[in-house]
Amino acid sequence: MTTTGTNANRPLVTHIYTADPSAHVFEDKLYIYPSHDLDHEMTSNDNGDQYDMEDYHVLSMDEELTTAVDHGEALHLRDIPWASKQLWAPDAACRDGKYYLFFPARDHDGIFRIGVAVGERPQGPFRPEPSYIPGSYSIDPAVFVDDDGSAYMYFGGLWGGQLEKWQSGDGFQADAEGPAGTEPAIGPRVAKLSDDMLSFAEAPREIRIVDEAGEPILAGDEDRRYFEGPWMHKYDGRYYLSYSTGTTHQIVYAVGDDPYGPFVFKGTILTPVIGWTTHHSIVQYRDKWYLFYHDSSLSGGADNKRSVKMTELRYRADGTIETIDPYPEQQG
Numbered sequence: 001m002t003t004t005g006t007n008a009n010r011p012l013v014t015h016i017y018t019a020d021p022s023a024h025v026f027e028d029k030l031y032i033y034p035s036h037d038l039d040h041e042m043t044s045n046d047n048g049d050q051y052d053m054e055d056y057h058v059l060s061m062d063e064e065l066t067t068a069v070d071h072g073e074a075l076h077l078r079d080i081p082w083a084s085k086q087l088w089a090p091d092a093a094c095r096d097g098k099y100y101l102f103f104p105a106r107d108h109d110g111i112f113r114i115g116v117a118v119g120e121r122p123q124g125p126f127r128p129e130p131s132y133i134p135g136s137y138s139i140d141p142a143v144f145v146d147d148d149g150s151a152y153m154y155f156g157g158l159w160g161g162q163l164e165k166w167q168s169g170d171g172f173q174a175d176a177e178g179p180a181g182t183e184p185a186i187g188p189r190v191a192k193l194s195d196d197m198l199s200f201a202e203a204p205r206e207i208r209i210v211d212e213a214g215e216p217i218l219a220g221d222e223d224r225r226y227f228e229g230p231w232m233h234k235y236d237g238r239y240y241l242s243y244s245t246g247t248t249h250q251i252v253y254a255v256g257d258d259p260y261g262p263f264v265f266k267g268t269i270l271t272p273v274i275g276w277t278t279h280h281s282i283v284q285y286r287d288k289w290y291l292f293y294h295d296s297s298l299s300g301g302a303d304n305k306r307s308v309k310m311t312e313l314r315y316r317a318d319g320t321i322e323t324i325d326p327y328p329e330q331q332g
C-alpha cells in the first residue's frame, strides 16, 4: 500500500492507523517502525487497555520524503511464544547485515517485557526469539548505536507501562506506586546490548535527569519529568535524551556527555498534539534532521487511533532545538 502527498504535519499513511514512530536510515533509505493501532473500540483507562495492538507494519519513504510505503505485516502476536497482548512502541537496529526489531508486550502473567525479533531486511519479516530479553521490563525500547558500535537500549514508561512496579529493585511489585511529588522522578532505564543484540550485556541502570543546577527533576514537576517514550540521538558530539512528559503531553529533551547520563533538562521539542499520548523519534536523513511523531487528528481525536507524521527539526547555533508547533497552520 502506497500513500502519496506526504507533507509536513500530514499522516504518512491513511489506510491504517499508526503510532509511536521510530525512524532510522538503513541502506540509505528512511524506514519507520511504528505501532499499528487497530480500528476497534476498547475500554479506555490509565492502564492502557485501549492500546490493544496485535502486529507491526514497517513503512519506508522515497528519497524526497514525499511518499510512504507500507511493507505489510512484519511480525504478529500469534508468532511470539512469550507474549499475550499489546504490541506497543517498537524500535529497530542493524548489525552485521541483520535487522533487529525490539518490542514490548505483556507476557502471560500480564507483565510488560521487551522482546527482539530478527530479520534479513529492514522491512522484515522478523522472527521472534522464543522468550523475552532476560532482565527486561516495562515498555518503549529505543536502541541507539553509538559511533564506536556500542548499542544501548533505553526503555521504560509509567502507569500502563508499569515502570513504577520495578522501583524496589526486588522484581515486579504489583502494588507499588510512584514517588511523592517532592521526591526525584523515576528515570528511564538504559542497558548496553550484547554483541549479538539479543540480550542485555549488563543490568539496566536508572538514568538521572537534572535541572541546570544539577538538582534532580522531581516527580511532581509534570512539565519536565520523564513519563515514557525515550529516544536517544547524538548531535555535535553530545547525547540528546528526549521523551514524553505524559500528563502534560510535551516531547522534551535533556542533554549529556555520556550515553548513561546524567542529562540536563533543556526544553520542549513538540507541544501537545491531538490525543492523549505523544511519542516521537529524531533522525538525520542526508543533510537535514526530522522529527517523527503521531497524533489522533485522522480519527477525529480517538486516543487509540493515531497517525504517524513528520516534520523538519532545527537546531540553534548553541545546540538547542527549536520548539515545534504541530499545528502551525492554525496560528494567526
Ligand code: FUB
Pocket (backbone or CB within 6 Å): 019, 020, 035, 051, 088, 089, 139, 140, 157, 228, 229, 277, 278, 279
Ligand atoms: O502505543 C502504546 C503506548 O502509547 C506507547 O508504548 C506509549 O509510548 C504511548 O504512545
